[in-house]
Amino acid sequence: MKYVVAILTAMIFTTPALAQHKHGAKGPAGGPMEDVAGVHAELVADGTTVKFNILDEDSKPVATKQYSGSVLIVNGAERETVALSPSGDNALQGQAKKAIPAKAAITLMLKTDAGKSGQARFTR
Numbered sequence: 001m002k003y004v005v006a007i008l009t010a011m012i013f014t015t016p017a018l019a020q021h022k023h024g025a026k027g028p029a030g031g032p033m034e035d036v037a038g039v040h041a042e043l044v045a046d047g048t049t050v051k052f053n054i055l056d057e058d059s060k061p062v063a064t065k066q067y068s069g070s071v072l073i074v075n076g077a078e079r080e081t082v083a084l085s086p087s088g089d090n091a092l093q094g095q096a097k098k099a100i101p102a103k104a105a106i107t108l109m110l111k112t113d114a115g116k117s118g119q120a121r122f123t124r
Contacts, residue, residue: 029053037110037118045100045124050082051093052108061090066113070094075104100124 027033027042031053034041039062042053050071054062069084069092080096087093092110100106102124111117 027053027055028059032122032124034108034120034122036108036120037112037116038114039110039112041108041110041120043106043108043122043124045106047099048096049093050084050096050100050106051087051091052084052110053091055090063113064090064092067092067111069108069110071109072107073100073104074107075101 025033027040027044029042029044031042031044033043033055040055040057040059042055044051044053050073052069054064054067056062064086067086071082071084071094073080073082073096078098080098082094082096084092084094104124106122106124107119108122109117109119
């Protein structure tokens, strides 16, 4: 019985934290957003440009001057790795060799200025 009470208590207190952001939710610019390395990353891809807006838990812009990252773009058998560099105050951006297809799987590898790293997968 104590075990059941402990599990229910844990669920009650962790549910609000989990409800802050749904995976695949839309970001402020309308792109898919995922949690990675303690921040939210919103994918905004257009043509050959792949851009990630970096936001905090409250969807406020995060300075990306010291961030680094790369993406792996997979479309069927085609794969391309693109280096990302800071763009503006709160984004990372890179250029692919070809236009990024609508159904491409895009995996972001991100390292923050605090040294946290992680990865997240997006589908446009």
